[in-house]
Amino acid sequence: MQVKDLVVEFNVGRGRTVHAVSNISFDIARGETLGLVGESGCGKSTTARAIAGLLKSKSGSITFEGQELTSLAPAQLRSIRPRMQVVFQDPISSLNPRRRVRDIVGDPLQVWGRKDPGGELVSRSLEAVGLDPDLVGDRLAHQLSGGQCQRVSIARALILSPELLICDEPVSALDVSVQAQVLNLLEDLKSKFGLTMVFVSHDLGVVRNVTDRTAVMYLGKLCEILPSVELFHFPMHPYTVLLASASDDSSDSAGIEVKTDEMPSAMAPPGGCRFRTRCPFASSICAEEEPMFRELGPGHFVACHHPVTMPRTIPVRAAEAVAS
Template sequence: MAGSGTAHLRDDPDVLIRVENMVVEFSIPGGTVHAVSDVSFDLVEGETLGIVGESGCGKSTTARAVIQLPKPTSGTVSYQGRDLTALGNEEMRKIRPDVQMIFQDPISSLNPRRTVHDIISEGLRVWGGRGVWSEERIEELMEAVGIDPRYSERKPHQFSGGQCQRISIARALVLDPKVIICDEPVSALDVSVQAQILNLLEDMKERYGVSLIFISHDLSVVKNVSDRVMVMYMGKVCEIAQSDELFDHPVHHYTRALMSAIPGAQVTGQADLLEGELPSAIEPPSGCRFRTRCPKATEHCRVEEPQVREVSPGHWVACHFPHERD
């Protein structure tokens, strides 16, 4: 888009999360930040949805608003058919264990004064959740994520970044969640460690039957872990498709520009190069928000916002003049 629309939402009984027309705005002294503007997507049980886009496009805000931190300015977020935006704090508390988050900086997201054992078990004490409290369960999870249970009395600073991210994953899993939202989970790690953590997430997904929302600014990371990928630009959805389809046949000019920037990537047809600065999120461009940087923009793009439409089965784009699917 960058545009709007809900035509791509699926009518599937296995839909776990359905985000519809979500808007998140922040009031700041200079005006209103339009962080997420009419975004819709869904997540089906067992699926990994990748969300990708440049820094500041609203990925983290989208993720946090799913768990109602902050509550969206408007729109709905349904989990298993219940609209979370309409729930009070007490009802939300019962659902919170089901949807866990893992963050970018593993070391600072763990309490430095707590032992690993306390960090992993804390969620059970705070939230209850469906997870069964037992020492065996903590030990099993430590082993599952590759941390020796003999180190359970150590503190985060005694572990590497990669090991801390393993501990974060155990902490999320202890509540027996249905969904884990991973916000740039490997961006702060060395490349060699990134692959290990991505493999671990895949293993945990299979073993514990969780579904994932996987956020990254790095297309090549998202490609390998996602079943479907949603590309965002300035708080809007540009394109959404099965991962292979999106990477083999990108049609949105922003997606194509992102792909052209990956070293060694092959984008058929003329490459769209990303030029110019990201506009202000306080005064986003009219019509298509990508128009100020789009090589194919016309007057029409200035006055009318594109809506998502299907270019091939399951492949959706919000662009008035998309690249022809080849």
């Protein structure tokens, strides 16, 4: 998938507009897991929903397997939906509590008129996510735990054999003990079914462990794209450095502080670099000129006039991963 100059805005009345996503571009390789990270309100979930076709973009292009999606008629876009599925943040509210698990998972087959004699496809999909169809198939969704509900959501997304799976904060609503189980499940499913994934999260530790590359967003803009193995040890954008130090005290990124904790409004974002009002390295050029992406390392792109390039160390395991 290629996303180019994507813009998503929301009219909130009285002439006010929320600039949720502003001219961002990135690509996703087949078989890759791309992480989207940033603070709440940075536009990461909006981006994920836009590329899934759940939100209409104002401008820009989204190309999936060579086909441009934003110009398609609704019927044409609908025909592509089985190839792109979404796992939502809250597993309990994304399921109908009064329906049986077997019916929930089989719904996509009903929608697309695909036959499932004896419920074999539903059973295989439940088994793929670690649920026994004989034990949970006839239960109602409200009788399941949060972790089980998320497994059902994943089974429902997989039953149409999608190529791209978009996970919008899939573990943030779960207990810590259950999060690891769901993350391991997603890793196994990616390998088993050859999935390409977009993984949205505010937790950098999770993103580092489950993604190949990470795209960092701030106030509707992309500020850095880097290999995930470098996330805690070679961040170059001041905002990524701050996120890394806040997520991991052992990170080599500690020691930088924001000028203010207050994020500007998405209805009136700053000109130039949007992070400049909080950046400790901001200068006059940051207000006058929007920074463009530059490749400062292999596969490491930064949109900053004053990238952080101080010497830092990297653990042996991470160094080996970078070398490979």
